[in-house]
Amino acid sequence: MIGGKIALVTGGSRGIGSAVVEKLAAEGATVIFTYHSNRDKAEQLTERLRAQERDVHCLKLDITSREEVLAALEIIYSQYGIPDILVNNAGVNRDKLFVQMSEDDWFEVMNTNLNGVFHITKSVSYKMLLNSKEGSIINMSSVSGMIGSVGQANYCAAKAGLLGFTRSVSKELGRYNIRVNAISPGYIETDMIGEIPEKHKKEMMGRIPLKRIGSREEVANVVLFLASSMSSYVTGTTIVVDGGLTS
Known part of the structure; x- marks a missing residue:
């Protein structure tokens, strides 16, 4: 389905990104794939997949720095080529009640989760256009950007922004056969979920019609669908992967 394609995944060393x-x-x-601080995890993932004869490479990147992004992309273009698939997955959360939230908490989340997507997508999509290259751009949003969440005003604002960004850019790039879609995961089995006490996990699952937390692979399956020709007539939409939580 995507054999021979070039894929760039930001924030790929752990969680949903690694899947x-x-x-x-x-x-x-x-x-x-890019990583920000956890070099050991990034290198371990790379080595493990190369041992399985996968063609995988990692690159350290501060996605909030326009200069670093452009320099890293030039390396990727020259060494590997222009990506066919871009997965904007890198993200952080700095949860705090809004009245207690500092400007640093706000801007760190916005700069990583939204502005970083701007820097990377602008360059990659422009390269796709210049080279008449069909492509698929996939933005990792969240159900938090759809329904809101206590203590996450910064995170929810950024993820909601991604949904509007996806719809707008899809309209601009569709004529060039570049598809732009978003994924909004719900509760997924990641390090963040792992830190939640068991009592609260049960409460969470009680609100989910499928009565369980999703797996990282279930999100990755949707990424594969959107990255491949199976979704050749799908653009400008958001696929929600939440077990029915927002239904």
Whole structure:
């Protein structure tokens, strides 16, 4: 489905990002993923997948720095080529009640979760246009950007912004056969969920019609669908992966 394609995944060293890297690499794509601080995890993932004969490469990147983003992308363009698939997955959360939230808490989340997507997507989509290259851009949003969440005004604002960004850019790039879609995961089994006390987990699952927390692979499966020709007539939409939470 995506054999021979080039995929760029931001924030790919852990959580949903690492599952996406594994999925795309297993399907035959050359995968370049970025990480910010956890070099050990990034290198371990790269080595493990290369041992399985996957074509995977990692690159350290501060996605909030326009200069670093452009320099890293030039390396990717020259060494691997222009990506066919871009997965904007990198993100952080700095949860705090809004009245207690500092400007640093606000801007760190906005700069990572929204502005970083602007820097990378602008460059990659422009390269796609210049080279008449069909492509798929996938933005990782969240159900928090759809329904809001206590203590996450910064995170919810950024993720909601991604949904509007997705719809707008899809209208601009569709004529060039570049598709732009978003994914909004709900409660997914990641390090963040793992830190939640068991009592609260049960309460969470009680609000989910499927009565369980989703797996990272279930999100990665949707990324594969949107990255491949299986979704060739899908653009400007958001696929919600939440077990029915927002239904």
